[in-house]
Amino acid sequence: MFKSITAFALLFGLGMTTVVQADEWRYAMEEGLTDPQGMYATQFKSYIEQNSDHTIQIYPVGALGESADAMEQALAGLIQFIDQSPGFTGAMIPEAEAFLVPYVQPTDPQEVRRYFKEGKAVNEMFHEIYREHGLELLSVFPEGEQVVTTMKPFRNPDELTGMKIRTMPSPLLLETYKAFGASPIAMSWGELIGALKTNMVDGQENPAIWIEAYDLDNLAPVLTYTGHAQYTTAVMANADFYDGLSAADQKLIQDAAAHAQDYILDAAVKMDEIGLMKIRNTNPDAVINRLTDAERAVFMERAKVVEQAYIEKAGERGRKIIEQMKQDLAAARK
Ligand code: 6CS
Numbered sequence: 001m002f003k004s005i006t007a008f009a010l011l012f013g014l015g016m017t018t019v020v021q022a023d024e025w026r027y028a029m030e031e032g033l034t035d036p037q038g039m040y041a042t043q044f045k046s047y048i049e050q051n052s053d054h055t056i057q058i059y060p061v062g063a064l065g066e067s068a069d070a071m072e073q074a075l076a077g078l079i080q081f082i083d084q085s086p087g088f089t090g091a092m093i094p095e096a097e098a099f100l101v102p103y104v105q106p107t108d109p110q111e112v113r114r115y116f117k118e119g120k121a122v123n124e125m126f127h128e129i130y131r132e133h134g135l136e137l138l139s140v141f142p143e144g145e146q147v148v149t150t151m152k153p154f155r156n157p158d159e160l161t162g163m164k165i166r167t168m169p170s171p172l173l174l175e176t177y178k179a180f181g182a183s184p185i186a187m188s189w190g191e192l193i194g195a196l197k198t199n200m201v202d203g204q205e206n207p208a209i210w211i212e213a214y215d216l217d218n219l220a221p222v223l224t225y226t227g228h229a230q231y232t233t234a235v236m237a238n239a240d241f242y243d244g245l246s247a248a249d250q251k252l253i254q255d256a257a258a259h260a261q262d263y264i265l266d267a268a269v270k271m272d273e274i275g276l277m278k279i280r281n282t283n284p285d286a287v288i289n290r291l292t293d294a295e296r297a298v299f300m301e302r303a304k305v306v307e308q309a310y311i312e313k314a315g316e317r318g319r320k321i322i323e324q325m326k327q328d329l330a331a332a333r334k
Pocket of ligand 1 (some may be wrong): 030087168187189205207210231
């Protein structure tokens with residue numbers, strides 16, 4: 001009797017009153033599973049799968065084309081989640097290029113953690129902006145200090161003159177390297193290794209953990225710490241998809257993002273150290289140059305025009321973001 005009631009309840013009662021739909025969601029990113037974006041995505045996926053019947057299929061870099069191709073698919077709703085960095089998103093959302101403006105982010109790992117965890121700019125000012133472009137912003141997190149790798153050393157803009165530096169396809173990154181004295185060339189990730197091998201470019205910028213993972217230190221062995229930026233990335237959902245979900249599923253996604261964000265902010269504190277240690281241990285030819293405060297001051301002076309160019313493009317909203325970033329930077333340093 002009990003058994004048949006349970007079976008009945010399952011078939012008709014529970015089944016009809018609480019229909020639980022198990023969806024498979026797609027998540028594209030610009031990196032591999034063991035890279036920072038993959039570490040975040042793996043945490044996000046396991047949180048969702050442990051706390052619901054939904055599943056997540058992760059598509060690492062290349063699986064769906066380049067970064068720009070994945071964004072097209074995310075905006076068309078073919079992919080539900082995407083990790084794309086401002087270095088790529090900036091061409092579509094000028095305000096997002098705030099994360100590329102030189103010298104408004106910390107480089108010390110503990111300061112970086114505070115800046116991303118508590119900073120008002122990072123946590124409060126971009127949600128509405130991404131929404132205007134059909135994206136629900138879930139997380140913004142750091143991957144390490146940007147390090148410039150070149151064939152020859154440089155310590156000032158004069159020594160950078162004539163060097164062809166690859167940047168991600170962001171207009172503001174091109175402005176930055178022009179202001180720094182170099183000849184920048186924007187290109188996708190997929191083209192960079194070939195461009196370095198064929199001397200089409202003389203250098204590039206990326207965090208130490210990425211430089212080591214993809215052997216960039218062997219292609220351009222002089223690593224220069226200019227202190228100008230943190231590699232920042234962002235995770236988003238297609239806004240129409242997100243808006244069509246139940247309140248419970250929206251909460252699930254926000255909770256999964258908060259969980260993955262906490263995880264990656266803890267892990268990020270060690271990334272620069274690990275990346276540099278591996279480079280030192282595996283590449284005897286690597287030259288590590290950290291600019292002195294006086295040398296940095298010259299680049300900081302050059303960066304003023306870049307900040308101005310950002311504000312011209314991003315308008316009043318952009319000006320407020322930069323102001324807030326500077327306040328968050330000061331607070332993170334306390
Ligand atoms: O330089 C790039 O294009 C790549 N850098 C990182 C750290 N992640 C993905 C991105 O495509």
